[in-house]
Amino acid sequence: MFEGQIEIGGRNLPRTLLGTSPFIAAGQFGHRARLYQLDLYNQPENIFKVIKKSYDLGVRGIQLIPYPPVLDAYGLAQDEGIELSIIGTVRPGEETKDIKLLSQLDADAMLLHGAIADGCKWDVISGHLEAIKNEGSIPGLATHQPFRTTAKLLESPVLDSFDIYMIPVNKVGYLMDTEFFLEKQRNEFSELINKVKKKVIVKKTLAAGILTPENAFEFLKTVDYADMITVGIAYENEAEETFTVLGEK
16 A cells, blocks of 8 residues: 555655654654653654664655754754655744745655644635745645535635645544544545545554554555555654555555
8 A cells, every 4th residue: 555656746756654743742642742752852863763764664755844853863864865755744833934944855745734724714824835836845735624624625715726635534533523433424524535636645544553553554445535644653663563564455
């Protein structure tokens, strides 16, 4: 699953990306976020080890959130000759800074953070998407609320202003804005996402560790809208297990 590359906006992007949420100790990981703070955020050299291991396993892209430890670790990787296609996340409140920074890293694409997109302030969003285009990167949006925000996007003036849409998707509907994610909701979701007509990156597919890679990726075989995947990895052994299973699906 998710082998090789996909053409978007005249560029060939890898379909599998290394996610960076564990590296920044994102709150979605609950009690493990504190461990990730100590083991990863405070120790960029450990982030580098995960990047290198993922690269050795064939991963050629990174969904990079430009926090300092992640940038430090990626710099270490570059020093070792590791070059990855960067799909960067532009953070709320740091839009101008992040767009310039990611441009300096030659990011192939930049996605506005879910907190920006979910605000549905179309004039603001349009301006940021235009700024990304002006830097020569592929513009995109991420969302934390795929049901609500997607429905609003379909009626919005920015629908034709971006090429990539990153959404949370997993078997149990965790961190998705739905109480249930059974057959009815899954069918409705598929119809909704396909109406957007963008290249879709699926994230949170392991439901922050609730699902095993085997279970998570088997479910993804049932969806018809996933073009790319980003998977957050905390440790080298996790990279080995996760990307091996993904490659076997």
